[in-house]
Amino acid sequence: VARGRGLTRPLGPAAAAVAVFAIGFAVSLLGDACHVASGTTRYPDGVARILLSAWWFPFAVALAVLGAAWAGRRMALPARPRTRLDAAAGVAAVLALYALTAFLRGTPPVVSVTLCSGLAFLVFAWWDPSPGALASALAAAVLGPLAEIGVVAIGAASYAPDASGLLGVAPWLPCLYFAAGAVASGLWRALAAPAAQYP
Amino acid sequence: VARGRGLTRPLGPAAAAVAVFAIGFAVSLLGDACHVASGTTRYPDGVARILLSAWWFPFAVALAVLGAAWAGRRMALPARPRTRLDAAAGVAAVLALYALTAFLRGTPPVVSVTLCSGLAFLVFAWWDPSPGALASALAAAVLGPLAEIGVVAIGAASYAPDASGLLGVAPWLPCLYFAAGAVASGLWRALAAPAAQYP
Amino acid sequence: VARGRGLTRPLGPAAAAVAVFAIGFAVSLLGDACHVASGTTRYPDGVARILLSAWWFPFAVALAVLGAAWAGRRMALPARPRTRLDAAAGVAAVLALYALTAFLRGTPPVVSVTLCSGLAFLVFAWWDPSPGALASALAAAVLGPLAEIGVVAIGAASYAPDASGLLGVAPWLPCLYFAAGAVASGLWRALAAPAAQYP
Numbered sequence: 001v002a003r004g005r006g007l008t009r010p011l012g013p014a015a016a017a018v019a020v021f022a023i024g025f026a027v028s029l030l031g032d033a034c035h036v037a038s039g040t041t042r043y044p045d046g047v048a049r050i051l052l053s054a055w056w057f058p059f060a061v062a063l064a065v066l067g068a069a070w071a072g073r074r075m076a077l078p079a080r081p082r083t084r085l086d087a088a089a090g091v092a093a094v095l096a097l098y099a100l101t102a103f104l105r106g107t108p109p110v111v112s113v114t115l116c117s118g119l120a121f122l123v124f125a126w127w128d129p130s131p132g133a134l135a136s137a138l139a140a141a142v143l144g145p146l147a148e149i150g151v152v153a154i155g156a157a158s159y160a161p162d163a164s165g166l167l168g169v170a171p172w173l174p175c176l177y178f179a180a181g182a183v184a185s186g187l188w189r190a191l192a193a194p195a196a197q198y199p
Numbered sequence: 200v201a202r203g204r205g206l207t208r209p210l211g212p213a214a215a216a217v218a219v220f221a222i223g224f225a226v227s228l229l230g231d232a233c234h235v236a237s238g239t240t241r242y243p244d245g246v247a248r249i250l251l252s253a254w255w256f257p258f259a260v261a262l263a264v265l266g267a268a269w270a271g272r273r274m275a276l277p278a279r280p281r282t283r284l285d286a287a288a289g290v291a292a293v294l295a296l297y298a299l300t301a302f303l304r305g306t307p308p309v310v311s312v313t314l315c316s317g318l319a320f321l322v323f324a325w326w327d328p329s330p331g332a333l334a335s336a337l338a339a340a341v342l343g344p345l346a347e348i349g350v351v352a353i354g355a356a357s358y359a360p361d362a363s364g365l366l367g368v369a370p371w372l373p374c375l376y377f378a379a380g381a382v383a384s385g386l387w388r389a390l391a392a393p394a395a396q397y398p
Numbered sequence: 399v400a401r402g403r404g405l406t407r408p409l410g411p412a413a414a415a416v417a418v419f420a421i422g423f424a425v426s427l428l429g430d431a432c433h434v435a436s437g438t439t440r441y442p443d444g445v446a447r448i449l450l451s452a453w454w455f456p457f458a459v460a461l462a463v464l465g466a467a468w469a470g471r472r473m474a475l476p477a478r479p480r481t482r483l484d485a486a487a488g489v490a491a492v493l494a495l496y497a498l499t500a501f502l503r504g505t506p507p508v509v510s511v512t513l514c515s516g517l518a519f520l521v522f523a524w525w526d527p528s529p530g531a532l533a534s535a536l537a538a539a540v541l542g543p544l545a546e547i548g549v550v551a552i553g554a555a556s557y558a559p560d561a562s563g564l565l566g567v568a569p570w571l572p573c574l575y576f577a578a579g580a581v582a583s584g585l586w587r588a589l590a591a592p593a594a595q596y597p
Contacts, residue, residue, distance in 0.1 A: 030512050031512070033512075034506075034513075037508050038505075038506055038509055085527050088523065089520055089523040089524075092515070092516040092523070095515070095516040096512075096513055096515075096516030096517050096520070098512070099512040100513060103505070107302075108233075108236035108237055108301075110229070110232045110233055110236050111233040111236055111237055111298055111301045111302070112298075114229050114230070114232075114233050114295075115233075115295055115298035115301075117294070118291040118293075118296075118298065119291075119295050121291040122288055122292060122295070125284055125285075125287065125291070126288075306436075306501075307435035307500075309431045309432055309450075310432040310497055310500045310501070311497075313428050313431075313432050313493060313494075313497040314432075314497035316490070317490040317492075317494030317495075318490075318494050320487065321487055321490050321494070324487040
């Protein structure tokens with residue numbers, strides 16, 4: 001019945017939600033800065049910015065991450081116990097993949113999609129290869145790009161001509177969302193309760 | 200004495216052979232598409248194609264993978280029990296490395312070979328760091344490039360001038376075969392019998 | 399009380415020190431060859447060379463690696479038992495990251511630093527995510543680039559104009575040193591005593 005302390009102290013729902021939201025916010029700002037700096041994506045002139053992103057972008061991603069993490073918690077994900085260190089590594093892996101996609105302008109789609117598919121599957125297989133996490137990853141791989149296709153359609157953002165082969169967005173975008181959706185699905189419980197304390 | 204079902208059902212020899220062949224076929228088609236699309240390799244005009252590959256390429260690779268997997272089974276590889284999920288991750292890792300090599304045109308050989316050597320060793324060390332798997336990986340790293348040197352010599356395929364420093368083939372080619380040979384050596388048993396059912 | 403043999407034989411202090419020094423020497427020569435071949439770094443004309451490096455470079459790095467490994471041994475690192483195979487994989491990971499940085503000329507700093515930070519953290523989290531290894535990684539991430547800034551300032555080496563945004567050295571340099579410092583901290587004990595024999 002010992003209560004954990006410091007880095008191993010369990011988090012209540014409000015603190016966990018704030019932590020998940022903050023991670024989504026920070027990762028999206030950093031990753032999107034990679035995309036904007038490399039010219040992979042751009043926002044219309046005049047839109048208010050946070051770092052290199054349109055102001056609404058990190059809020060939208062953070063809310064989506066929070067939603068995926070909340071849904072994952074209800075599905076008792078991750079099915080494989082994951083610690084806070086695992087969570088940090090999962091975030092690092094998604095961030096590295098995010099930055100890697102900033103190198104893919106002008107790359108033939110079969111090359112970029114094969115590379116990102118393989119890496120995204122490795123992230124999923126390492127983090128939590130469960131049916132629930134797979135469902136979350138697949139949902140993210142469909143809904144994320146669909147949302148961005150809508151964003152591009154209304155002119156709120158655009159992908160470079162050499163990185164827009166999937167209805168205006170990048171062909172590797174589903175892979176990035178797949179990896180992010182897999183990790184996000186288990187983020188709440190990995191942060192809220194250290195692995196040893198899973199019920 | 201329970202018989203597994205669905206994804207965990209053991210496979211008989213014929214089914215396992217078909218599964219290994221199919222994986223070799225699919226991975227070689229996808230990976231080779233990366234090489235052809237990036238201009239790393241090309242086939243003579245007029246040769247019949249499957250996707251972007253000469254028709255004979257996926258058959259040759261699939262047979263080689265089947266041979267390596269069959270030999271590995273006889274050596275009781277993988278020495279470290281591996282599940283079907285591990286097999287999928289191993290295939291994903293080889294595929295990601297395959298796609299990565301499509302980015303290496305014009306790269307100084309020391310850079311491309313150092314990068315691919317490090318990554319190929321990580322695949323081996325993770326998958327099955329046993330003497331048997333090492334032998335399979337080394338055999339593939341020698342025989343695979345030798346076969347491709349022969350293919351190039353008879354004019355059935357060619358590497359781009361900036362990716363052909365090893366007797367007409369790419370200098371990083373042994374690294375790619377090393378990783379593929381390591382994973383292939385344990386593929387049969389990983390697919391045929393889920394890890395928990397190894398004799 | 400069995401004494402190990404061959405690959406599992408414990409090493410005495412002198413043999414372990416020689417092994418650590420040799421690894422530092424070899425990795426720095428190979429990695430630096432990537433940097434010189436890609437034009438990322440260059441040495442003044444006329445300086446004596448070992449392969450592509452100025453003669454003093456591998457000695458300096460090998461001594462630094464030896465120092466980090468010796469300090470790590472005194473801190474009883476790695477905190478997570480690591481085998482000689484793990485050590486080989488750790489060296490392969492650092493080498494792959496070293497080679498990867500040779501591709502980053504002209505890349506916007508936010509992209510290269512995000513990519514290398516994520517990968518370096520993954521190396522640390524896998525190798526030995528302990529406070530001691532973190533301290534070693536952070537010390538390396540600060541002291542290594544500082545030393546190189548000094549080397550550049552006295553004209554003994556230089557980074558390409560498109561890879562010198564951090565006081566004359568590359569902005570991703572701290573990430574590379576972070577990963578190297580993490581692995582180096584546990585290298586002595588991982589090599590000297592196979593994991594099963596930790597006291």
